[in-house]
Amino acid sequence: MTGAAARTEPGGAVQHGRGVAVEAHGLTRRFGPQVALDALTLRIAPGESFALLGANGAGKTTFIRLVTGYLLPSAGSVTVDGVSPALRPSEVHARLGFVMETSRLYPELRVRGFLRFMGGARGLGGAALTRAVDAALARFHLEPVAPRLIGNLSKGFQQRVSLAQAFLTDPPLVIVDEPTGGLDPVQRGEVQALLSSLRGEHTLLLCTHDLDEARMLATRVGVLNAGRLVAEGEASEVLGREDALALFGTVAVPAR
Amino acid sequence: MTALRALVRKELASLFGAPTAYLALSMVALVTALIFFDHLRLYNQILFVYDSATMGGFASDTVPDYVNLWDSVFFPVMETLGLTLIGVVPLVTMRVFAEERARGTDELLFTTRLTPGQIVLAKFAAAYLFVTLMMAVSFLYPATAIEQGGLGLEHLAAVFLGLTLHGIGLASIGLLCSAFTSSQLVAAVSAWAVAFLLWDLSWASGFVGDRIAALLEALSIQPRYSSFAGGVVSLANVIYFAGIALVSLAAARFSFDLRRVSG
Numbered sequence: 001m002t003g004a005a006a007r008t009e010p011g012g013a014v015q016h017g018r019g020v021a022v023e024a025h026g027l028t029r030r031f032g033p034q035v036a037l038d039a040l041t042l043r044i045a046p047g048e049s050f051a052l053l054g055a056n057g058a059g060k061t062t063f064i065r066l067v068t069g070y071l072l073p074s075a076g077s078v079t080v081d082g083v084s085p086a087l088r089p090s091e092v093h094a095r096l097g098f099v100m101e102t103s104r105l106y107p108e109l110r111v112r113g114f115l116r117f118m119g120g121a122r123g124l125g126g127a128a129l130t131r132a133v134d135a136a137l138a139r140f141h142l143e144p145v146a147p148r149l150i151g152n153l154s155k156g157f158q159q160r161v162s163l164a165q166a167f168l169t170d171p172p173l174v175i176v177d178e179p180t181g182g183l184d185p186v187q188r189g190e191v192q193a194l195l196s197s198l199r200g201e202h203t204l205l206l207c208t209h210d211l212d213e214a215r216m217l218a219t220r221v222g223v224l225n226a227g228r229l230v231a232e233g234e235a236s237e238v239l240g241r242e243d244a245l246a247l248f249g250t251v252a253v254p255a256r
Numbered sequence: 257m258t259a260l261r262a263l264v265r266k267e268l269a270s271l272f273g274a275p276t277a278y279l280a281l282s283m284v285a286l287v288t289a290l291i292f293f294d295h296l297r298l299y300n301q302i303l304f305v306y307d308s309a310t311m312g313g314f315a316s317d318t319v320p321d322y323v324n325l326w327d328s329v330f331f332p333v334m335e336t337l338g339l340t341l342i343g344v345v346p347l348v349t350m351r352v353f354a355e356e357r358a359r360g361t362d363e364l365l366f367t368t369r370l371t372p373g374q375i376v377l378a379k380f381a382a383a384y385l386f387v388t389l390m391m392a393v394s395f396l397y398p399a400t401a402i403e404q405g406g407l408g409l410e411h412l413a414a415v416f417l418g419l420t421l422h423g424i425g426l427a428s429i430g431l432l433c434s435a436f437t438s439s440q441l442v443a444a445v446s447a448w449a450v451a452f453l454l455w456d457l458s459w460a461s462g463f464v465g466d467r468i469a470a471l472l473e474a475l476s477i478q479p480r481y482s483s484f485a486g487g488v489v490s491l492a493n494v495i496y497f498a499g500i501a502l503v504s505l506a507a508a509r510f511s512f513d514l515r516r517v518s519g
Contacts, residue, residue: 031519065519068367072516090371098367104360108273109266117269120262121368 019047019203020095020172022067026076029062036062038227039076044220046172049204051218051235053211055248058224060207064177067205068098080173094123097166097202099176104162107151111142111161114150118165136164140194156187163194173203180213192216209248215239223247259369260378267382271348277386280348284340284394291336292329292397299328330401334415334485337394338478341426342455346447348386349430350440352379353508357438372512376435380505383431387423395419411487418484421497425477426451428504435508451477 022044029037037059044050054060065071066078069085069092077084085092106114115133124132137143140160145153150161159179166174179195180188195217198204206217214221214235221238223231231238231247241247271277306319322328356362365375395416402412429450434443456478461469473479480493 029519065363068363070363070366070516071519089366090369093367093369096367098364100360100364104364106266106270106361108270113266113269117262117266118368120265121259121365121370123259123369125258 019201020081021046022050022078022080022173022203022205024063024066024076024078027063027066027073027078028075029059029066029071030074035227037066037224040224040227040229041076042222042229042232044203044205046203047200048220049199049206049218051206051208051214051221052224053208053214053221053248054224055209058248059227060209060224061177062227063224064175064205064207067175068092068096095171096173096175097169097171099159099162099166099174099179101178101181105150105158107149110147110149111153112137112146114161115165115168119168122169124169132168136168139167140164154187155183156190159183159187159191160194163191167198171202173205174198175205175207177207179206179208180210211239211245260374263365263370263375263378264382264385267352267379268385271382271386274351276347276351280344281390281393284344284390285396287340288333288337288394288397291340292333292401295329295332299323299325302328325401325405330398330405331482331485333398333401334419335482337398337419338422338481339455341390341394341423342448342451345387345390345423345426346430346433346444346451348390349383349427349447350434350444352383352431353434353511354437354440354443358440366512373509375512376505376508380428380431380501380508383427384424387427388420391416391420391423407487414484414487414489417489418481418493421484421494422477422481425497425500428501429454432504432507435511 022042024040024042027037027040027042028035040059040063052060052063062071066073067080067085069089072086077086079085080092081095083091083095106117109117112133115136116129119129119132137146140163142157142160142164145157150158153161163176163179166176176195180191183191192213195204195206199217199219204217206214208214218235220233221231221235222229223238225248231241238247302323303319306323353362356365366372370378398415398419399412402408402415426447430443430447433447433450434440437443437446454475454477457472457476458469458479460472464472480490480496483490483493
């Protein structure tokens, strides 16, 4: 466990003061002969905003999937708040919110209906669910589109919906995968401003290949190149290096 | 339970939010109506022939035993309905898991408080509810035949149970096939292949030994389904369909573990 005091709220969501720690030790994941993540050792402190950078196929999504427990490691270990997602995924899921790319939503559902579903799936019910959904709609400026189908919204609004569902239970850890991929500059600015306003309240793990986004949102960054962590440190320090772009290396062939 | 209920509700909303569900319900209603009225027309034609042959004064004992509402209308309708459902049910179940995988929402679902077992259970439950509704729609005409044939409520209940269990068995096969692929087409085609193969395995009896032939007969859906149509509720037949559901449920649950290992 980290130093952050944990308590369980109605609905089972585990609440923390300022986020939880994510720790990986020698974390390795292979897909057949291909090594997607190679002996990654990393610590993200409670309340920290950490950006994992890398070219497409560098292993960022694989790392996220290992943190959520969606994949099992081939070797090494990862823990969230001291809990292994490989062994006790449900306990880890009680501590996290997950923001995926815009296309990974349910286009046939209406915004309010989708948020109610995700709140319910995260253990909220009755008045607590209604309160959480209303708060999320207000926080992410979604009230005007609440009765609309997700599939009919712009990508910017869809990404706000994705953010809103992740924060329904106010989780201590929020994982954000390529939050602005496919968005136009205006939409990208809106989403980045929203994410920026949430810094410090939660542990934020952001995966991106956008250096400017990492500069804006993260206090610390790590750079993955072909599954290996080639740089780690303060965002200003790592991204200020003259060879920052070279750290990305040759674009790797995606493992999955 | 809150999370489970939320997923069942969402699954039903997704099902009824897509045109496939309405198309499937309409198809079943239309095909059943066509088959029923076609057999009824033939039955009436045969009766008319006997009526004409006896100058309009035939009595029921002048009509051969094999010309009756039961053999001429009810059984053929039930047989064709059973086969029609094999064609339709996989169209409904194909998207349940495959679509989630294809658009990546399975990962989002996985990060909620729902365990893989609950996800599978909720999706199966929603599909079963839909299939039961489909059976109610398709049962209207066979029920009319039973009522007109004067066979009573017990027979009616047995037929509906058989029809529903057949639908649940098919839905289970469809869901299982959907759980192992991200392609809805592959899910539907593989479900059709498995269901048609299981429908009647007795054709292979001539090529194998007696013991294997008996096993093939035991694994066939058709004789068990026909048994319900005949008004017989056998525990072995109920267990058979429940077995298909349980094996499919366990295998679909296993697909989650497999994905965590293989990616």
